[in-house]
Amino acid sequence: MRGAQTIARLADWAAQEYGDAEALVDGAERWTFEELRDRVAEAARAVLAHGLRPGERVAVWAPNSARWAVAALGAVAAGGVLVPVNTRYRAAEAADLLRRSEARLLFTEHDFLGTDYRALLAESGEQLPLLERTVALHTADWADFLKGAARVTEAERLSRSAAVLPGDTADILFTSGTTGRPKGVPTTHEQTLTVYDAWARAVTLRRGDRYLLVNPFFHTFGYKAGIVACLLRGATIVPERVFDPEAALARIEEERISVLTGAPTVFTSLIEHPARASYDLSSMRMAGTGAANIPTELIHRIREFIGARNIYTAYGLTESTGVVSICEPHESPETLARTSGTALAGTELRIDAPPGEPGEILTRGxxxxxxxxxxxxxxxxxxxxxxxxxxxxxxVLDERGFLRITDRLKDMLVVGGFNVYPAEVEQVLRGHPAVADAAVVGAPDARLGEVGVAYCVPSAGARIDAAELAAWTRQRLANFKAPRAFHSLARLPHNAAGKVDKSVLRLRAKTG
Incomplete structure (x- = not known):
């Protein structure tokens, strides 16, 4: 990995490397790499003034913005460990992450899509004994917090940043598992910088690119393949708080965006927008997406209607620092659509099965x-x-070493680009007094790729009310986790081993 050895020094290094080139654009805010460094340094001094010790955790629960980037990078520059929190989480979900990560400081938002996260936590009654301060990024709180920077010298900040080692933990991202309980994945500075230096090289991200970041910053592909990769390569960060097709088309034209990544539904919604032809998309150079199955036609349509000639697809998971394999832009549309490419440079990939047969995907490195x-x-x-x-x-790996994903052992659904684990949703459903048992599977959806469908066994004397269960799940889970349909069954189908036979339910959900 060239350049910076830790994320704690990444903004400093990028300022030296790229100077007065534009680093970040967010509304009226337009910062060079030098100006971004200064703002990150100020935030880091404020975090130090708060008393954060090396290795302590700082959470960010807020939508994409310039201040998200500054708060997160500032916390890491102060020797802290970043804990991004999903903006769609409810109070109980967020509080669980804050408790388990032992976060001392929380940066959040007072109004995002009508939600005040700070008030949400306060009203929930969740106990967070280690959380010392909550700062709302777009209120007077932020300015008050930054006043603390005056009590810490830049020399002290540089000393703290320099003391961070490549092998130290940089962040903890949480990912759900088959048990339904989110699991924290600590990642080191060296892992992130090594992986996203290789990733940026493979996908052709380069100096001068202007990157519209619709991927949420709480996700690996928003923070690491977004903020971190842009700093490594000298690309401009253009945050998007909420993805809206027409707003995105306008930003591509106004900001001369050259790079866009997202789930297939992002590109489909842009292509099919009735006003697309009225926007100038000639600046678009590169697009990235990924899913188990992408129609070859989508690759052609991205090139024709979005104008991106360089298209890549990829596969990864949080446990692999977000990347396992990449299908590079020079491959054919058929290869890009049908495979997820070859192993990331410097890593290994194999299938736990005889050659040419499907098996579990294993990776090492x-x-x-x-x-x-x-x-x-x-x-x-x-x-x-x-x-x-x-x-x-x-x-399955083909003779060239290209990976084709065929199934999921974990039953995971991908709803609009977000991972959903049925076990977590099933636990919530079983908590409703009318539900004796439940199973959740995925069903195809034209807009989101797939959505959850719940099959519920009613308790004695009760009945399954779809509207009531929809409200129940949305009160307790992020919106994308809530099933879109609820069906009543006298009993769930079981296989010979006594386990719920979800293949029967998937077929039923697929055929309606």
């Missing part, structure tokens, strides 16, 4: 996590003694 947060049992199940990460996904 510096991108693989060192272990889940405070969960050695889950770590031992995920990473074997030889260092192979068992992904839980099923795939």
């Amino acid at each position: 510096p991108h693989v996590m060192h272990g889940y947060l405070d969960d050695p049992e889950a770590t031992a199940q995920a990473v074997d003694a030889d260092g192979w990460l068992h992904t839980g996904d099923v795939g």
Whole structure:
């Protein structure tokens, strides 16, 4: 990895490397790399003034914005460990992450899509004994917090940043597992910088690119393949708080955007927007997407209607620092659509099955996590003694080493680009007094790719009310996790081993 050795020094290094080039654009805010460095340094001094010690955790629960980037990078520059929190989480979900990560400081938002996250936590009654301060990024709170920077010298800040080592933990991202309980994945500075230096090279991200970041910053592909990769390559960060097709088309034209990544539904919604032809998209150069199955026609349509000649597809998971394989832009549309490419440079990829047959996807290398947060049992199940990460996904490798994903061992759904694990949703459904048992599977959806469908066994004397269960799940889970349909069954189908036979339910959901 060239340049910066830690994310704690990344903004400093980028300022030296790219100087007065434009680093970030967010509404009226337009900062050069030098100006971004200064704002990150100020935030880091404020975090130090708060009393944060090396290795302590700082959470960010807010939508994409310039201040998200400054708060997050500032916390890491102060020697802290970043804990991004999904903006769609409810109070109980967020509080669980804050408790388990032992976050001392929380940056959040007072009004995002009508939600005041700080008030949400306060009103929930959730106990957070270690959380010392909550700062709302777009209120007077932020200015008050930054006043503390005056009490810390830049020399002290530089000393703290320099003391961070490549092998230190940089962040903890949470990912759900088959048990339904989110698991924390600590990642080191060296892992992130090594992986996204290789990623940027493979996908052709380069100096001068202007990157519209619709991927949420709480996700690996928003923060690491977005903010971190842009700083590494000298590309301009253009945050998008909420993806709206027409607003995105306007930003592409106004800001001369050259790079856009997202789920297939992002590109489909842009292509099919009735006003698309009225916008100038000639600046578009590169697009990235990924899913188990992408129509070849979508690759052609992205090139024709969005104008991106360089298109890549990829596959990864949080436990692999977000990347396992990349299908590079020079490949054919058929290869891009049907495969997820070859192993990331410097890593290994294999299938736990005879050659040419489907099996579990395994990967090994510096991108693989060192272990889940405070969960050695889950770590031992995920990473074997030889260092192979068992992904839980099923795939096939062709004779060239290109990976084709065929199934998911973990039953995971991908709803509009967000991972949903049925076990978590099923637990919530079983908590309703009318539900004796429940199973959740995915069904195809033209807009979101797939959505959850719940099959519920009613308790004695009760009946399944779809509207009531929809409200129940949305009160307790992020919106994307809530099933879109609820069906009543006298009993769930079981296989010979006594386990719920979800293949029967998937077929039923698929055929309506």
